[in-house]
Amino acid sequence: MCISHILKGSDILENNKTTAADIVRLIPIRKNGLKRLIFSRAGLFIMLMLVQLVLLTVIYDFFMKIEMLALFQAVFLIVMLVYLFNADMDSSAKLTWSGLFMFFPVPTALMLLFTRLDIGHRKEKKRLDELIKGSRKMIKQDMHTIVKKEIIDSGTADLSVYLNRSGRFPVYENTEVKFFPLGEDKFNAMIPQLRAAEKFIFLEYFIIDEGVMWGTILNILIEKAKQGVDVRVMYDGMCEISTLTHNYPELLKKHGIKCKAFSRIRPFVSTSYNNRDHRKILVIDGKVAFNGGVNLADEYINVIERFGHWKDTAIMLKGAAVQSFTLMFLQMWNMTEPEPAWDESKLRFPSEKTDGFVIPYCDQPLDGERTGECVYMDILNRSIGYVHIMTPYLILDNELEAALKYTAKRGVQVCIILPGIPDKIGPYSLAKTHYKSLMDAGVEIYEYTPGFVHAKIFVSDNEKAVVGTINMDYRSLYHHFECATYLYRTSCIKDIEQDFQETLTKCRRMTPELLKQEKFSLRLRGIILKLFAPLM
Secondary structure: OOHHHHHHHHHHHHOOOOOHHHHHHHOOOOOOHHHHHHOOHHHHHHHHHHHHHHHHHHHHHHHOOHHHHHHHHHHHHHHHHHHHHOOOOOHHHHHHHHHHHHHOHHHHHHHHHHHHOOOOHHHHHHHHHHHHHHHHHHOOOOHHHHOOHHHHHHOHHHHHHHHHHHOOOOOEOOEEEEEEOOHHHHHHHHHHHHHOOOOEEEEEEOOEOOOHHHHHHHHHHHHHHHOOOEEEEEEEHHHHHOOOOOOHHHHHHOOOOEEEEEOOOOOOOOHHHHOOEOOEEEEEOOOEEEEEOOOEOHHHHOOOOOOOEEEOOEEEEEEOOHHHHHHHHHHHHHHHOOOOOOHHHHOOOOOOOOOOEEEEEEEOOOOOOOHHHHHHHHHHHHOOOEEEEEOOOEOOOHHHHHHHHHHHHOOOEEEEEEEOOOOOHHHHHHHHHHHHHHHHOOOEEEEEOOEEEOOOEEEEOOOEEEEEOOOEOHHHHHHOEEEEEEEEOOOOHHHHHHHHHHHHOOEEEOOHHHHHOOOHHHHHHHHHHHHHHHHO
């Protein structure tokens, strides 16, 4: 696929006669089913099962007696279980691994050892630690902000101390925040900001797919690169087997755009393939930043329909807090740079006085901290009146499920909006397995009947909110590079809550009776997949 396909995207916007069918035809269809399997965790597990068959044959021939084989398997299983339960790991994951040991002892042991040895991770972790240490001095916490009474009383100061364990992400004032209730609202706001860029444009997105959205943006990026603007694009390496060609960075380089694929997929070489860059960041000149759930693909702005209406959210920041998003981007960009540079993070742009406080923050899987989950639990534990949540997936560990139930049981209204039309049947059926337990505790669960909810929203007590990329599932909370924006008493929180209430009118509330009416195949799939939930 070549750049010319992308450049047609903006032409579509100017042609009122173009139909939705014409737009769909513009985007070439990719068939990568086999490639996805080869590069997936399923491919690895299939290979290990084949290894087990070979090993069992060799062992059987060696011992010649089934009694000896059974003894060997029993000793082997005990040793691996002792190792597993002494490992630093979530209890839900330990139960999953234990179940797999019972059925597939050899491939499960090999896969567990493969992941625990951190093959490929150690170099990445060391590099990231160096970058974080090297960049901590770039941004300083304004002490006049952190000691304010409302910050201390709300616990936001404590949260800031915790968030600074993974980088320098202070509490900011003087930052204007605008909330976008749909992906197309974000897209319409991005275009004029991109056209106004003078110094640099940094984009870091989990998914980039050719079409109207990316074609329009790319036209602007090419023009800005010609004007001397420093344009950098980074996307997750999974795009190379789903939406973009392997040589895409070279294609963009011809137009003056610096481009990287983060963690390119190389099967069976490194466990790092499990840690994807799920962030969505756009930073322009250090003045403006965008964050939220919206990737750069047409379904996110409802130009094409995949799973009904696509409900997503995002925010735009102007002011001091943009520095943190600049720093986040540079930390990831510099992972593969021989000489890291931080010049753009030093830019200072004053902003008009605004209300409230803002903390952009990131989560990365190499430090052993579940930062995204801890922020969510902090909101739950400090809430008084309500916590309202939107999330596309609900695959919970024990701690987060307990926090949701405890918050509801102590009288706080906890409402969760989930998709009515799923994008993946596995996670959808897994989410259903949590419904009964949560509803029994008083948690209200709703499903968005027009389509798919991709928003990642927490809002509480008209005072606190989080908008970002962090789903309520194991992938986001344990394995992915993520980012989000914590808001305290900013004016846009009322807009977030209003959007939640408007979305609620388009949802059906789940009840125990409705849950019993679900298809048996869906319920059975969820029951079976729950055995593997921490690995999904």
